[in-house]
Amino acid sequence: MIYTIETDQTLHRPLDDVFPFFADAGNLEAITPPELRFSIATPLPIEMRPGALIEYRLTLYGIRFRWLTEISVWEPGVRFVDQQLLGPFALWHHEHRFSSTGSNSTRIQDTVHYALPLDPFGRLAHPLVRRQLDRIFDYRTEQVDALLGGQP
Template identity: 55%
Template sequence: MPEHILRDSLTLPLPRPEVFAFFADAANLGRITPPELDFAILSPLPIIMCPGALISYRLHLFGVPFNWTSEITAWSPPDFFVDEQRSGPYRQWIHTHTFSDTADGGTLIEDEVHYRLPRLPLGEVALPLVEKQLQRIFAYRRAAVEKLLLHPGGPEKNTD
């Protein structure tokens, strides 16, 4: 059962408490997920983020719908939090979100995901496709976070 690691990062010229607060609001998950994944939170909002909090949602990947439930297993504002898949498409998904100050007063956001693919050995055959999809999702996420936090009144914000 090989474990794979995805790392991603983004630096923003904003203070860490402000950046962390954006990620602490589960309602923002849909705003930073590519639209073709048709992401929807199933858990009632707002979700009080703390160890043990569960977030259930539905996504579509390649047109196939699936449910995913994550548990917040570590919560230390404004430094880091960890969410772990409790049910979903992966054999394992542990996502650590770390927030640190930069020398110029900004914030470095670092993501590290440890994941294992399902259905061995067939799952491993799909690894190149999974890696490409995850890289694309995290690239979208970086761009969306940057737009939403640096241009909060821009056209992406829905005021309805």
């Protein structure tokens, strides 16, 4: 079964400030909950482009995972998509969209489509996984607000 997460955030910063922050994979550690022990294994800086591969390490439910994603779409200032090639999910497709909502305001919209492995057990575990993903995205929103300027 494929599940979806959607988030929407507006910052008091121009798009020209916001997009480069998200385009720098090195900023992921700052916006990821510390309990995940998230780290980027790919040497930095990473040239963001279609086909770029980024390898991470993280801990979920006490288990250390290797996560490999590919940037499948790269439209600077507009959107990018990362897709899991190897990791804890059966499917992970994350689209990040950016739009200017004024001279000093940027809207960030994320859509994640994901599926859990080991169906039907994945379906049984989904409520627990969904709570964790909601926590991760809530933390990310809080950290982005703190680092880049918050809500209007």
